[in-house]
Amino acid sequence: MNSKTFGERLFDAALYIFLAGIFVVTFYPFWNILVISLNDATDTLRGNLYFWPRSLTFESYRTIFRNPEIWSALQVTVLRTIIGTALSMFCISMLAYSLSKRYLLGWKYFSFFFVFTMYFGGGLIPTYMVIKSVGLIDSFWVFIFPGLIGVFLMILVRTFIEQIPGEVEESAKIDGANDLQIFFRIVMPLCVPVLATIGLFLAIGHWNSWYDSYVYTYKPNLKTLQAVLVKILNQYQTAGMMSDAQQLAQSSKQIPVSTESIRMATTMVATLPIIMVYPFVQKYFVKGMMMGAIKS
Amino acid sequence: MKTFTKVRENPQVPALAIPQRKTWMKFKQQKFLFLMMLPAVIWALIFAYTPMVGLYMSFVNYQPTLGAFWQTLFSSEFVGFKWFDYFFSNGDFLLIMRNTLASTLITLLFSFPMPILIAIAINEIKNVAFKKTVQTASYLPYFISWVIAANIIVTLLSSDGAINGLLKFLHITNESVLFLQHGKYFWWIVALGNTWKDMGYSSIMYLAAISSINPELYEAAKVDGANRFKQIRYITLPHLKPTIVILLILALGGILNAGFDQHFLLGNDLTKDYSDVLSTYSFRYGIQNGMFSYASAVGMFSSVVAFIIVVIVNFIAKRVNGHSLF
Numbered sequence: 001m002n003s004k005t006f007g008e009r010l011f012d013a014a015l016y017i018f019l020a021g022i023f024v025v026t027f028y029p030f031w032n033i034l035v036i037s038l039n040d041a042t043d044t045l046r047g048n049l050y051f052w053p054r055s056l057t058f059e060s061y062r063t064i065f066r067n068p069e070i071w072s073a074l075q076v077t078v079l080r081t082i083i084g085t086a087l088s089m090f091c092i093s094m095l096a097y098s099l100s101k102r103y104l105l106g107w108k109y110f111s112f113f114f115v116f117t118m119y120f121g122g123g124l125i126p127t128y129m130v131i132k133s134v135g136l137i138d139s140f141w142v143f144i145f146p147g148l149i150g151v152f153l154m155i156l157v158r159t160f161i162e163q164i165p166g167e168v169e170e171s172a173k174i175d176g177a178n179d180l181q182i183f184f185r186i187v188m189p190l191c192v193p194v195l196a197t198i199g200l201f202l203a204i205g206h207w208n209s210w211y212d213s214y215v216y217t218y219k220p221n222l223k224t225l226q227a228v229l230v231k232i233l234n235q236y237q238t239a240g241m242m243s244d245a246q247q248l249a250q251s252s253k254q255i256p257v258s259t260e261s262i263r264m265a266t267t268m269v270a271t272l273p274i275i276m277v278y279p280f281v282q283k284y285f286v287k288g289m290m291m292g293a294i295k296s
Numbered sequence: 297m298k299t300f301t302k303v304r305e306n307p308q309v310p311a312l313a314i315p316q317r318k319t320w321m322k323f324k325q326q327k328f329l330f331l332m333m334l335p336a337v338i339w340a341l342i343f344a345y346t347p348m349v350g351l352y353m354s355f356v357n358y359q360p361t362l363g364a365f366w367q368t369l370f371s372s373e374f375v376g377f378k379w380f381d382y383f384f385s386n387g388d389f390l391l392i393m394r395n396t397l398a399s400t401l402i403t404l405l406f407s408f409p410m411p412i413l414i415a416i417a418i419n420e421i422k423n424v425a426f427k428k429t430v431q432t433a434s435y436l437p438y439f440i441s442w443v444i445a446a447n448i449i450v451t452l453l454s455s456d457g458a459i460n461g462l463l464k465f466l467h468i469t470n471e472s473v474l475f476l477q478h479g480k481y482f483w484w485i486v487a488l489g490n491t492w493k494d495m496g497y498s499s500i501m502y503l504a505a506i507s508s509i510n511p512e513l514y515e516a517a518k519v520d521g522a523n524r525f526k527q528i529r530y531i532t533l534p535h536l537k538p539t540i541v542i543l544l545i546l547a548l549g550g551i552l553n554a555g556f557d558q559h560f561l562l563g564n565d566l567t568k569d570y571s572d573v574l575s576t577y578s579f580r581y582g583i584q585n586g587m588f589s590y591a592s593a594v595g596m597f598s599s600v601v602a603f604i605i606v607v608i609v610n611f612i613a614k615r616v617n618g619h620s621l622f
Contacts, residue, residue, distance in 0.1 A: 011524050015417045019430045022414060026496060027433040029448045032458050036451065047456025091339070094332035104329055105322050110337075117340055120603045122347025123595030124575070125582040129353070130346045133365040149339045179328035208441030211556075215583060226443045230561065233447055237476070237564050260451065267447045274439050282435060286500055 030271070037061070037264035044261045060265035069220065069228060070266065076213075077225040080143040081206040088148055088202050089195055095149065096157035097183050118151045131216055142216045143206070143224070153198040160194035161187060193287075200281045204274065225270045232263050354379055354593035360586060379593035388577070395483075396573040399554045402487040404547055410495040412540065415502030416532055420524065434496025442493075442557035449489050449562065450476060476562065479570030486558050486571075498543075505539040506532060542617055549609035552602045574598040 004012075031051075036044055037060055039053040046054075064070045098104060099111060121127070127146075136142040164187065172182050188195070210226035217223065223231075323330070350365075356372035383389055414434065421427050437445065452458050455472035463469045475481045509531065517527050554573040563571025572580075574594065582591025 005523075008524060012420075015420050016426070018413070019417050019421065019426070022417075022496075023430045023433050025492065026437055028458070029452055029492075030436065033448055033451060048461060050458055050461055091335045095336035098329040098333040101326075101329060105319065105326055110333065114336070114340060117344035119606055120348070120599060121344060122350050123592065123599050124578055125588055125592040125595055126347040126350030126353060127343070128583060129350050129365050129369075129588070130343065134342065145339070146343045148343075149336050154336075179326070179332070183328075183332065204439055208439075208443075210441060210443050226441050229443045229447060233443065233450065233561065237450065260454075263447065264451065267444055271440055271444050275436070278436065278439055279432060282432065 030275070033264045033267055033271075036261055037268045039261055041259045041261040044259060060261040061269075063262055064265050064269065069223070070225075070269070072221050073223050073225045073228045074269070076140075076143075076222060077207060080140070080224065081203050084144045084147070084206045085199055085202040087144055088150065088153075089199050091148055092150060092154045092198065093157050093188065093191065093195060094183065096154045096161055097179075097187055099154070100158045100161040114149075114151050114154065128215065136216065138217050138219050138222065140222060143209075143212055146212065147205070147209075150198075150202070153201060156198060157191065157194050160191060164190055193284075197284050197287060200284055207273065225266075229266055229270055232266055236260075236263055351592060351596050353589050354596045356589060358589040358592075360588055375589075379590045380597060382590065383594055383597065391569065392572055392574055392577050395570060396552060396554045398483050399486050399559070399573060400551050402483050403490045406487050407491040407494055407498070408544065408547060410491055411498035412502055412536065414495060414499040415506060415536075416528060418499070418503065419506045419532070420528070431496065434499070436496070437493045438497035440493075442555075442561055445489060445493055446558070446561035449485065453485070476564065477566045479567040482563070482567045482570040486555075486562060489558055489562070490555070501543065502536060502539060505536055509535045538617070542613055545609055545613045545616065549606045550602075551605060552598055 032049075035051065035053050036049050038056055038058070039049055039060075040055040040057045041060055041063075043055045095114070099107070099114070101107070104110065122130070131137065131142060131146060136145065168186060168190075169182050172186055177185070208226060210224065210230050213222065213224040213227035214230055217227075350369070353369055353372075355374060355376060356369065357375050357378075358369060358372045360368070418427055418431060453475040454460070455474060459475070460469075460472045463473065473481075475485060513531050514527055517531055522530065552574065554575065556573075556575040556579065559571050559573045559576045560579065563576065575598070578591045578594040578598070580591075581587045581594065585591075
């Protein structure tokens, strides 16, 4: 260790500074929103909140949890995350199992049928029209069905299934098991690691999605947390474009333009579940990503 | 029916009947596999292929008020390429293409080298705790939604936000810069936002490539007197080159896909001339203004061009890599 030259030490120092910079850049924004969300809402208007709350309070969190809109949004979001993830995992793994059998009748055509959808689609407007014409507008199922199958995730599962030794299934077949039994009793239990990976991808996708709720639902009781957050962001951006005098006039009229602390508290509520589960699931994501990369 | 059973019983079946019978037998054997595929097939037909049929609306004069979608669609007046013509001849096309390309290219400029630098730096660091901390923090932005990211970015960039605080502290500026109200900053904000969100996660690919390098190479280089910088220059980078080339080619495949979320969420009326990209433009005309056929034509233009680019890129990647990435 002592044999390090001056140049080596300098090099090490540069590396540490660079990575410390990366740490600050990726971590500080989260710290900053936490600080603002914990600060008194009126005091926040004075600005310059960087490292510590000036007047610590949980009032912003109390305010948003008293708001029925946020409660309902939280419920819808949790519900869609659970139902959507479970249904997608189920349908994706069944598809992956079928497509892992290269002897499947028309395997080539079915594979193309699904993979093609990864590269070409109808785009925003025709998709909107289809969703409207199948009656999913203002329905909870609009969160579940249009995104039911993720072809990329299916490929991950299929690759995993293909690595299971063929003998395992063959011996079950000799014992008289059909494909359904083999899938549920043998393949699914062996697939737990890959199912956990895609389950996490799907759950985070559901938790984070806003577009479907924003565009396809009008009923307030179908708005998800992220869609509510978009609305709050829009209000704030509009407020930010008004002059101070206009803002003052608005706030004196008690029009509920969300203050920054409340906006940040809402952001924290939408982020917190991810921050909390994320350290535990990080290694699965990394593995999943590696699997996707190595697969080809 | 009678003839069918007869054929099956007859050992001297005509040659033509065999494949048909075999296919049917095979299908019966595999019925559960087809059953398991059924939900996905129905899903693809409804939510992936029907919208492709719906692209027909780009060629008609679709009137949304006339009734049910499919009826109206096929009874609408056929106008050929009128909407495409309208898009190309109207000044918006150049503006939208400029914004789309500027946004993706500036993003590439930042977001492409950063993961490589991060992976190399992390690989060189021996302190495991520090390494883990940096990695954990750097992946985090990838997992939050663009809505949350936009809220964070707007807050950091606000007139009394942390970035303006820093700029004032360093005496770079004395007055707050209103970043999100001037179009000239917009592409850079999106580019840095994209980089911030994805750089840590993208570095995983490079770390995987680095971990497959034989450690003996470094030992040998050390014996030969190569310092750390030279080891990176002559061992790590050459080994990363195939990964870098493939990822760069693939990144170029997304050149028309500027990302709807970030442009829609960070853009506003004041920055519209810089923030409007193909996807947000199509959204605004279709969903918000009800010009469905026009918006659909714009969307179709971008999907077709993007598809062609992806096919070309995939072909090049195949050539470079020896086999397809998909």
